[in-house]
Amino acid sequence: MTYEPTIIAFLCNWCSYTGADLAGTSRMKYASNINIIRVMCSGRIEPMFVLSAFREGADGVLICGCHPGDCHYHEGNYKCLRRFHLLQKYLTQMGLNEERMRLEWISASEGKQFAELADDFTEKIRSLGPCKLKETAETLT
Amino acid sequence: MANKEKNKIKLAIYWGAACGGCCVSVLDVHEKLFDIVAAADLVFWPIALDFKYKDVEDMPDKDIDVTLFNGAVRNSENEHMAHLLRKKSKLLVAYGSCAHMGGIPGLANFSNRQEIFERVYETTESTVNPEKITPQTKSKVAEGELSLPEFYNDVRTLNQVVEVDYYIPGCPPQSERLLEVFAAIVSGAELPPKGSVIGALDKSQCDECPREKTENKLLKKFKRPFEIEDDGKTCLLEQGVICLGPATRGGCGVRCIEGNAPCRGCYGPPTSIPDPGAKMMSAIATIIDENEPDAIKKVIETIEDPAGTIYRFSVPQSIIRRKIMPQEKKKEEAVLQS
Numbered sequence A: 001m002t003y004e005p006t007i008i009a010f011l012c013n014w015c016s017y018t019g020a021d022l023a024g025t026s027r028m029k030y031a032s033n034i035n036i037i038r039v040m041c042s043g044r045i046e047p048m049f050v051l052s053a054f055r056e057g058a059d060g061v062l063i064c065g066c067h068p069g070d071c072h073y074h075e076g077n078y079k080c081l082r083r084f085h086l087l088q089k090y091l092t093q094m095g096l097n098e099e100r101m102r103l104e105w106i107s108a109s110e111g112k113q114f115a116e117l118a119d120d121f122t123e124k125i126r127s128l129g130p131c132k133l134k135e136t137a138e139t140l141t
Numbered sequence B: 001m002a003n004k005e006k007n008k009i010k011l012a013i014y015w016g017a018a019c020g021g022c023c024v025s026v027l028d029v030h031e032k033l034f035d036i037v038a039a040a041d042l043v044f045w046p047i048a049l050d051f052k053y054k055d056v057e058d059m060p061d062k063d064i065d066v067t068l069f070n071g072a073v074r075n076s077e078n079e080h081m082a083h084l085l086r087k088k089s090k091l092l093v094a095y096g097s098c099a100h101m102g103g104i105p106g107l108a109n110f111s112n113r114q115e116i117f118e119r120v121y122e123t124t125e126s127t128v129n130p131e132k133i134t135p136q137t138k139s140k141v142a143e144g145e146l147s148l149p150e151f152y153n154d155v156r157t158l159n160q161v162v163e164v165d166y167y168i169p170g171c172p173p174q175s176e177r178l179l180e181v182f183a184a185i186v187s188g189a190e191l192p193p194k195g196s197v198i199g200a201l202d203k204s205q206c207d208e209c210p211r212e213k214t215e216n217k218l219l220k221k222f223k224r225p226f227e228i229e230d231d232g233k234t235c236l237l238e239q240g241v242i243c244l245g246p247a248t249r250g251g252c253g254v255r256c257i258e259g260n261a262p263c264r265g266c267y268g269p270p271t272s273i274p275d276p277g278a279k280m281m282s283a284i285a286t287i288i289d290e291n292e293p294d295a296i297k298k299v300i301e302t303i304e305d306p307a308g309t310i311y312r313f314s315v316p317q318s319i320i321r322r323k324i325m326p327q328e329k330k331k332e333e334a335v336l337q338s
Ligand code: SF4
Pocket: B205, B206, B207, B209, B210, B211, B213, B234, B235, B236, B237, B238, B243, B244, B245, B246, B257, B262, B263
């Protein structure tokens, strides 16, 4: 059986989700491995969400928000950016490959960029193979 | 919970992977220990009384009214005793940070048995062990076979091994809190719902903390406690020291902060916060005064060992409860190739 990665994508409502929606309405094809969760703003994405995604078995986590300066709530994406780097530092300390988590800015008009990003990230995660985090956390030895 | 004779309750205290501090915290009630002894028969307490495991095995099930179990579960002996005491006790209380969340022994989940054995029995500077002798669970000697508990890869909290009725947090728990809880149990007062954290508050250390907090806490550098000139008044986090106050429940009497040291989180997070480190990552990200990736990374670099700091007492209980070890990663590659 070929391995199909499970990817959780957190997309902010105002830019990135609209961008992903544009990819859909424009009938662009992109990897079906991406499971989108819409949040109001990338600043709403708590570290807890990302940790839970990995613990529940995600192989990769993608975070998208409005471009810097464009956040509907002004500063949410900067907050997201700072959390992202901290999370990445922490996850690396826990033995996770930092490439399993990616942050990109996608505007409402960037449907094509979103579709390409989805494909590119899926291929990256496919090449890394299944994430062992869930199994490691749950196997008590 | 009254016992036939003199309404005394039967109390047991046991240590798993612990430092002994929790048992000492029980002794720290000083002369109040006599009140405890007046109300309870201590039927098992290895640090202070000469009972054997066999004595516990011989007790009828549920014979002990309350067992205070301190320490994490790190080897087969801890695990065996957790099961045994669960069976013999009406109430099993996880007492102290290690039984509650893994505690300091839980930091070993950044490693595994192989790494720990290599370090301890081979590479420590003071070790000479050319034959690489390591402890074996069974060894034959002239007198017969000797056995040692099996050292596990993983450190577990008590509730990852057996069902736990209550948690009394702290490293160690404040003795006053223990007395309050004990008095409540002895008086037969109605106890909180099973699974509750008792002997602590549900608000955070910050709510209890006397230090001044301003809205304007923005930082370009984090510092270790010795690097600041503490004014004794301003919130430690605002002065750049990682203080786990925002992610830790009150109840200890802000004792570290009263001693001008940051909170390390030994009381664990309030009910509303499932993972203390995740909460701290949010709190820390909020006060970093940079908006560019490289500058942000530079600020983060000034935090010494973020994972070990924000999960100081809670690695085994946290969402990502142990490190993925390199050999486990190799397995990952192996799966890919197959
Ligand atoms: S972060 Fe620490 S020093 Fe600051 S208010 Fe909270 S408990 Fe007090």
